Amino acid sequence: MNALNFNHGLMKHSSFCNTNNPLDPEEFRRQGHMIIDFLADYYLNIEKYPVLSQVEPGYLRKRLPESTPYNPESIETILKDVQDHILPGVTHWQSPSYFAYFPSSGSIAGFLGEMLSTGFNVVGFNWISSPAATELESIVMDWLGEMLQLPKSFLFSGNGGGVLQGTTCEAILCTLVAARDQMLLRIGSQNVGKLVVYGSDQTHCSLQKAARIAGINPSNFRAIKTSKRASFSLSPDSLRSAICKDIDAGLIPLFLCATVGTTSTTAIDPLGSLSDVAKDYGLWLHVDAAYAGSVCICPEFRHVIDGVEGANSFSLNAHKWFLTTLDCCCLWVKDPRALIKSLSTNPEYLKNKATDSRQVVDYKDWQLTLSRRFRSLKLWFVLRSYGVAKLRDFLRSHVNMAKLFEGFVTSDKRFEIVVPRSFAVVCFRVLSPGMGKGASNANGTTTNGHTNGYTNGVNGHVNGHANGKGDDHDHNYMKEASTNELNRKLLESINKSGLVFMTHSIVGGVYVIRFAVGATLVEEKHVITAWKVVQEHANAILISENN
């Protein structure tokens, strides 16, 4: 024990005294309370900011110093800079007038869970590194799986299991790699160039990216064409044809990603019949329900994932429309061993008795990375703070607000709903002057041919026989292009106002404005105002178009 008398005078100036420690509890308390007040005030005043940041590229470099300060700065100084320099460059995803992309619905419970996770700051790569992090994750994934009525085969109790990933991109890449390795074991790794991955032209871009990362030959990625007639859902027949064609060409079908709630229009791929096709040809079927999965906790929406029992894996983003802060992607798999086989590592420095006992889950082997945050805390907080009842209320309230907006659109003859609404996203557009409702027609199939639109414009051409050929067809095409341009202008004008933020997509050649209800703070009044903003900007643009 005399070693303890070892002379350590060299320490004198080098260790922090307690009150100077970067994690001093009382200083933590003081500064922590300041930030809570800062954020509470931010939410109180959030409607005062332009929803879409209006700064110009490069704005921040002009405002901040060129290098790290040598000496410490006070929290007061830093917070003032957040207010003065950061907030102008923030696009306010939590604003009640945020209707862009998909929501990123924060909540008090999600925030609190994230704070605890940040405060504990554990690195939960394996069970022993923080048993609660692993066990709570398995538990909440079973809870949520049951709320969604997922088949038992996806739950731990049914020898499947769930894991929290950061994003859907990771979930897809993990499952794709598992599928790939399973297949290569059968066919030999020299055949990797023959593997084919399938989605639709509406599938999220992360599928193609994951395929590229996983070394799938880029020419073996199939984005199967969808049509407006089928509401942009993936046709099982088209899939089957594509698969047969590939097999005939000597290729090997590997992986299908079906989507419930596509990004552009929230289209729903038919899981039941797609899984039949997948089964027939031995494909791994992943279901990406990033957006719409959450709403399946409401019985009236559960049918959209009917057929999920035929899938190998299923994922949804709790950070989109489930009150859980970014990032939190819930992935369930039927066969965790397939993931583990591809993704496990076992270096000496991580070996431990619990792992050796095989009685525990080591989530590092279910994901791309080693380190992982204690994400389950925030999801657990959300599930408990709101309960099944309020979570359903919350989701339904958004669907109803989307219905409200949809009603506004349909009651104004200058506008049309481009794709039927399924959840809380409304895809609409303004029609060119003189264009009838329903005249939009990217696939050249039918138009209703009525002139029930806005007909007082100089371009107020009666569009009675739009489904003609030749000149009429060209004319239609040009009409569509100018309508797209009109909507592009309208959206830009709306977003420039800072009053609301919406985004767009193009489906079947038609530029649509997406109105996605989902911000936690949104109320009817914001939807009503948003519609007013749309109308006012449409008025202005249509008038200027006519002059």
Next chain:
Amino acid sequence: MNALNFNHGLMKHSSFCNTNNPLDPEEFRRQGHMIIDFLADYYLNIEKYPVLSQVEPGYLRKRLPESTPYNPESIETILKDVQDHILPGVTHWQSPSYFAYFPSSGSIAGFLGEMLSTGFNVVGFNWISSPAATELESIVMDWLGEMLQLPKSFLFSGNGGGVLQGTTCEAILCTLVAARDQMLLRIGSQNVGKLVVYGSDQTHCSLQKAARIAGINPSNFRAIKTSKRASFSLSPDSLRSAICKDIDAGLIPLFLCATVGTTSTTAIDPLGSLSDVAKDYGLWLHVDAAYAGSVCICPEFRHVIDGVEGANSFSLNAHKWFLTTLDCCCLWVKDPRALIKSLSTNPEYLKNKATDSRQVVDYKDWQLTLSRRFRSLKLWFVLRSYGVAKLRDFLRSHVNMAKLFEGFVTSDKRFEIVVPRSFAVVCFRVLSPGMGKGASNANGTTTNGHTNGYTNGVNGHVNGHANGKGDDHDHNYMKEASTNELNRKLLESINKSGLVFMTHSIVGGVYVIRFAVGATLVEEKHVITAWKVVQEHANAILISENN
């Protein structure tokens, strides 16, 4: 405008009234303050908990309900459950007596930045989705790059640039995929099976995993053997031989990951000469300085990354030893276009004028995933709250505390330092009774042959001619095995106490206990106590071994 009079009676029961909103500002304030106090108290009392959680596998399922509650629960109830049921299962990475793995050094500033990021909850995939998120990230990456004296070619000002990833695993996978695609463009994708990836047997397991994910043939992964003599650093000569052998075999060298501060022993690969080899054969050189990169902001340590100018990419984890909460991996690349070429996506629903202008960075194209958190806030808070001066103090204090511990070990003849200390990790072990200091010898090269150890044991065999052949060799081997077992027992006993937490590795056949100083709250007294604990448990085990 009459559309606004649209009957929306259906809304009556479905939208949240304000005070019931999951993001109500005043309720946020109330609950937020509660959590701050909860965490401040947690830090105050953190020494009361066993550092390594002592629960048994499955403990939590027994304590929690089987499903999500139907009705909301109060924050008070949930926090009580955190205290009663979660904390027992937490391994306390923030404890001052945490010396395991690598540190996960939280701080007030890091926490505050993370809170703001969580509160804003923006999804910063591209510039427009929150300009401040992108611009602040570019700025702090330049700041930190300058602190590290990285060559200008890694900074935005020098046409390179930095990006915040979640973990090193992601950083390696991104750069590997970029390197792979660059190479395949030259040699054709049909040659993917010929690509070879190099590291050492000390390189972090994430390299091998990344190679597997990226579709590199598993038989083309080279973990080049290191030796104790060279302090487990990667020998440029060995690398060159391996490369030549592969080229002779018709394979194509692709990627080298050099490490500054390996996981087992914080070994330092010589960047200068390795980059010469990489250049000779056209390999992409990535430098993984996950742990030790941070300390390079101290001029006296900067030399360990000398030669980094020859690398293509460089990464460090600010969430390890730089006061920034998990996750925050800083990756710099010389040629961002290579990353972008492999990882970019451009779906219609993300198109925007800023992107089209090419005046902005869209970080989604620099990483695996689309969605990304506003991570730069926490790093910016850390840099400003502490400044260069305190950050250096902080790192140096840990190095000095490691020196202190090292002194304890060397002054007790029953122990030895297995690998020379480079930073704040001490790799040590207890010697078997009768084993001389320095007798440890996994590679069968030399032993010092003195009996200056602990010689009062029943196994107090004088080990004077240990570098012999035959019987002596076998005897040595068995001695090593039993010493390893002794240290395994010692570590298990230490960690069972709950007083401290350390972990192990095996290098060159020798089981080492790793004492990693890095918890933010650590002070000299904890290091002194840790040594006491080690001695006490060693006493007990050595006595029982002798009986």
